[in-house]
Amino acid sequence: MSIFDACMAEGGQTTFDLALFCIQPSIVKRCSSTALRLLQYIFSFLNASVQKLRERKHFAKSNVDNSSPSSKSREAEAGANAGSMTILCSPDSGHSLNQPAATTDTRSRPADGQGSKQHTPHTRCCQPPLRKSMTLADRLTGLLSMLSVLDHPGFIGRALRATQQSKAKPSHTAQQHHATGQDDQVRDHETDVDKWMVFCDTFQKDIENINLLATVLLTANFSFLAIQSIDQSGLSYWPQRLSYASLLSAMGSILMGLAVRSPRFFTAYSKSYFQTMVLVLGFPFELFLYSVFFFIAALVVHFAIHAATFQFAAATLIFLLVFVCLGLYWHVTEPQEKELLCSWVSQSRDVEAAIAI
Secondary structure, eight states: OOHHHHHHHHOSTTHHHHHHHTSOHHHHHHSOHHHHHHHHHHHHHHHHHHHHHHHHHHHHHHHHHTOOHHHHHHHHHHHHHHHHHHHHHHHHHTOOSSSOOOOOOGGGSOOTTHHHHHTOOOOOOOOOGGGSOOOHHHHHHHHHHHHHHTTHHHHHHHHHHHTEEEEEEEOTTHHHHHHHTOOSEEEEEEEOHHHHHHHHHHHHHHHHHHHHHHHHHHHHHHHHHTSHHHHTTOTTSHHHHHHHHHHHHHHHHHHHHHHHSSOOOOOOSSHHHHHHHHHHHHHHHHHHHHHHHHHHHHHHHHHHHTTOHHHHHHHHHHHHHHHHHHHHHHHHOOOOHHHHHHHHHHHHHHHHHHHHO
C-alpha cells in the first residue's frame, strides 16, 4: 500500500496532514522553507475541498431521508392523475381504455399553422447604391465619405436621426397662418427615449473601442519617435513632424472621447441642431482617423527618404487595395442603422414584457 492510499484510508480531518508527516526526512531537509509552505498550502486546500465535498454529500443525503411522506403521497397522486388523464384522452386518439397511451407534451408542439407564423424570419431586399437611381453628386459624396472618414459621420447621423420624431400639432395662431398663406400645422420635435438609450449604449461601446485604438496608436508614435535615425534628424525631419501630428491627434481623440462617451440627452429642434450634434459626436473618430493617416504618411515618407523601394511598394499596394475594397463595399451594401435600433428596442420590450409576466 502506498503512502497516499494509507493517508486516504485514515479519513477525517488529518487526511492530508498525515501525508505531509509521511514525507521522508531527507527530502524535507533538501526543501527550502518556501517549498514547505507551498506544500502546506496545497495540502490544506485539498483537505478543505474534501471536507466540503463530504458535507455536501451528507447534506443531500439528509434532505432525501427527511423528505416528508406527504410530499411522496402528493407525487403519487400526481402520477395517478396523469395516468387517468391519459386514459380519458385515449378514445379521442384512437387507443382503447385497456391499452396505455403514449403521453406527449403539447407545449412543445404548436398548433397547426401557428409554428410557421412564429418562426417566420423577417426578410427584405437590400437596396445598394448600384441598384438605386442616385445623382452623380450624391454618389460621389457617399463614396468620398466612405474613403475619407469610413462613413462614420453618416453612421452617427442615420442612427441619431432614427431617435428623432416629429409630429404635427395645431397652431394657436391658425388665423395668422391662413392670412399669410402658411400651413396651420407646426412640427413638434421629440426624442424616442427607448431608441435614445439604445443609441447611447452603441455609441459608448464605439467610443471605448476608439479610445483603446487611439492609445495603441499613441504608443506606436512614441516608439517611432524613439528610433535613433529619426530622433537624430531633429524636428525639421518630415517623418518626425508627421509622427508628432499623429500623436497630438490621438491625444485629442482620447480627450474628446472621454468628454462625449455618455451623450447628453438631445432633441433636434432644427437642422443646425442636428448637424452640430453629428459633428461633435463624430469628432473623436475623425481625430483618430487623422492620427492613423498622419502615422501612415510618416512611414511612407521615411521609406521614400531612405530609398526603401520594397517597403514603399508594399505600403502603396496594401493601401491601394484597402481603398478599392472600401469603394466596392460602399457600392454593394446598404446602411440599416434605423432598422437595427428598431429591432433592439423591440427585443428589449419583449424581454421586459416577459419579465413582467
